[in-house]
Amino acid sequence: MAIAIEKDVCIGCGACVGACPVSIIEVEDVAIITDEASCIECGSCVDACPVSAITL
Ligand code: SF4
Ligand code: SF4
Helix, strand or coil: CCCEECCCCCCCCCHHHHHCCCCCEEECCCEEECCHHHCCCCCHHHHHCCCCCEEC
């Protein structure tokens, strides 16, 4: 499994940034994963995203 953010769907709201317990998401225009290897696949960002742009 791998975390993936659909850039055409993301609205850049930042909800996933605060939801991530290991702080690996940043928002520029859209959300990006800064350190994919550190993702613990907890699913918090998936649950936090209002437009379902993130998949695990
Ligand atoms: S699944 Fe969890 S650890 Fe991985 S990016 Fe999302 S919130 Fe962060
Ligand atoms: S919560 Fe969803 S829409 Fe908001 S910045 Fe994160 S990926 Fe984009």
